[in-house]
Amino acid sequence: MTVRIRKYSWQLAPGHIRSIRQKVFVEEQSVPPELEWDDTDEIADHFLAVLPDNTPAGVARLFSTLGETGHIGRMAILPEFRGRGIGEALLRHLITESAGQYQELKLSAQQHAIAFYQRAGFHVCSEPYDDAGIPHLDMRCLAPALIQEQVDSKRFRPMLLGADTQPWLFDNESSMLDLMDSMVGQAGQRLWLYDRILDHDRYDRYRFRELVSSLARRHRLSEIRLLIHDDQPLVKRRHQLVELMRRLPSRIELRLVNSDYPHEDQPFIIADREGVVYRHDFTRPSGFAGFADSGRVRLLSENFQRMWDAGRRSLELRELPL
Secondary structure (H helix, E strand, O other): OOOEEEEEEOOOOOHHHHHHHHHHHHHHOOOOHHHHOOOHHHHOEEEEEEOOOOOEEEEEEEEEEOOOEEEEEEEEEOHHHOOOOHHHHHHHHHHHHHHOOOOEEEEEEEHHHHHHHHOOOOEEOOOOEEEOOEEEEEEEEOOHHHHHHOOOOOOOOOOOOOOOOOOEEEOOHHHHHHHHHHHHHHOOOEEEEEEOOOOHHHHOOHHHHHHHHHHHHHOOOOEEEEEEOOOHHHHHOOOHHHHHHHHOOOOEEEEEOOOOOOOOOOOEEEEOOOEEEEEOOOOOOOEEEEOOOHHHHHHHHHHHHHHHHHOEOOHHHHHOOO
C-alpha cells in the first residue's frame, strides 16, 4: 500500500497524532495516560503516516541523546489499517531519516513485535522487562546507514546473528566498523579477534570498548580472546581494551602470535559460532561480514585455536600500571 510520511514538531503536530496514540496505547492497550504523555514529546520529531486519500493511519516519534543515538518510540498503527505494510513503511522512513544523523538507533519493543523490528535490522539487547504492564525488550540497530542502503534488498532479518545468511561486503572503514560493532554487539559468549595490531582508530573506540565490556560482564563463561602480532603500540599508548582486559582478566585475554609457527595472513573477528568479520589483508578495510556463516567460522576457529595455543602472553602489558 502506498503511504506518505509527514514530519512535525509537537507544537505544530495535528490532532491526529495525539488521537491515534490515545486510541492505541491508552484505550486499546490500557497504558495509563500519565505514562503515555511525557516531556519527551516536546523535543521529539513526530511522524504521521497517511493513506493516498490523506486518511491518518499511524504514528511514531524520534528523538536523540547527545546527538549520537536516535530513539524510536510510540509507534502505533490504527487497528483497521494493520497488516498492510504501513508499519514497515513508517519504520523504513525513520531509519532513512536517521541514517545520516545517528550512529545508533534504539527502541523499546513490545515482546510480540520483536520479529517486526528484526526484519528491519534491529536486534534484542536486553532481558524482558515490564513497562505499563506490557512485556518489553530493548532493541538497537548499530548500523542505520548500512541498513538504509540495503532497504530494497529483501534481506531476511538483516545483520541478525544466526539469521542473516547473505554476506555483507565492505570496502571502507566506516562500513567495516559498523559491521564489526553490529557483530560484537550480538555476541552472547565468545569473541575471538585476530589482527596484526590492536589499531587505536579501529579498536580503541568508546562504542567498541563498551560492547566488549558488556559481553565480558554478561555471562560468567564469556570468552574474549585478543590475538595479535605486535604489542608495542599498546605499550607506548594507553588502550581501552587493554585497561578492560586487566580489570577483567578471567574474561579477556591477550596473546602474541608465535611467528615460528604457521599463522593467518588475513585478520578476522569471530562472534559465537556463526558470526565473522573477515578482512582480505592487514592493511585495508576491505572484506566481508557473515552473520550466519557457521562453516567458515568453524574453519577459522580451528586456525585461531592453533595460533592461540602456540602464542605467548605479553609480559610488558602485564607490568603496565592501571
